[in-house]
Amino acid sequence: MSSAALRITGRIVCASALSLIAFNACAHSTSTAYLEVDAATHGTPALQWRVALRDLDALLNLDANGDAQLTWGEVADRSADINALAVSALSVTRGTQACALRFAAPQYVRLADVGYAQLDATAACGGGDKLTLDYRLFENVDPSHRVLISVRGAPPRIVAPGAQVELSSAARVSDSAADSAADVPSGFSGFVSSGIAHIAGGFDHVLFLLCLLLPAVLQRQRAGQTDRWIPRDNTQGALVAVIWIATAFTVAHSITLALATFGVIRIPARVIEPLIALTIVATALNNVWPVVTRRLAAVAFAFGLIHGFGFAEVLAPLSLPRAELAGALLGFNLGVEIGQIAIVAGAFVVLASLRRWSGYPRWILRLGSIVIAIVATLWFIERVFDLEILGF
Structure with a gap:
């Protein structure tokens, strides 16, 4: 293995370890x-x-x-x-x-x-x-x-x-x-607050969004026999791409959140939680070895349908009349969207400002996605085999 490859491998291992240490600092997740x-x-x-x-x-x-x-x-x-x-x-x-x-x-x-x-x-x-x-x-x-x-x-x-x-x-x-x-x-505002807390404390949902946002400020360009990532020409183009992704994710998870909350479709958490982890792994690996590069909003919509069932776990146990459940659903979903907008806006400002850095494709997109894929793979193992590895 060349010295350059060793340096890259070392950086990946160190970044992964630091990420896991940071996440483990939060030993108990939102409940x-x-x-x-x-x-x-x-x-x-x-x-x-x-x-x-x-x-x-x-x-x-x-x-x-x-x-x-x-x-x-x-x-x-x-x-x-x-x-x-x-x-x-x-x-x-x-x-x-x-x-x-x-x-x-x-x-x-x-x-x-x-x-x-x-x-x-x-x-x-x-x-x-x-x-x-x-x-x-x-x-x-x-x-x-x-x-x-x-x-x-x-x-x-x-x-x-x-x-x-x-x-x-x-x-x-x-x-x-x-x-x-x-x-x-309390009341409606309480469910709004719960939605904000759920998306803020839901590391899996946040990492999924981040996986989609990392390449959104770039575009693929043909270079000989291969394609390469280059920065989008202007901030407006990057912003439009991010808005499409966020909107697709919102529409998708709102659909399945409503269906699950009203009992139209119910999928056990033991099935949904590992699937959510797999959506993160797949999206992260797509950033490393690109297959889908032009329709990230479609990916956000398809996988967002799965994430919506995960959001529904907060409201599912409530034995509320349909009239009250509708208000709870509206407030909770509004809170999720408020939290999501804050996360997306913050990430966009940082990523858009870094997109012209020559090291962005390698160190932010690829390395960041590899770290996220490692974390999500461990989540998948935890959720399938009912183990505790990461603790969050």
């Missing part, structure tokens, strides 16, 4: 819990809390034998610890008096093909009409965590750890909570 409350004005309020097994494992290390295969037996053996965590994560008060929460043993449920522990509880409360919940799971650990709270007679809300929520038909996030309104959103 969502679900809380249903029957906030009886008179009588005993009832709660049903569903939290992903991977979230419980992240906090309690439930995998007793360390084989990266969490079983329900391992979860059930730690029922007492899970209930203690629930008591520390949830507190309910009526008026000024704290309610005594009594949790039943965890039950196993699957939501959108993901394993959850369901904890049913009753709250023994004193007198008073105002029922308030403090939610603290992942507080100061994972600020991206959210809980979707459904109270009988009120629209669902999405809140962040540390929020204080009034549980009534006129439910709202307390103004006295330490968190800002942006951190503890």
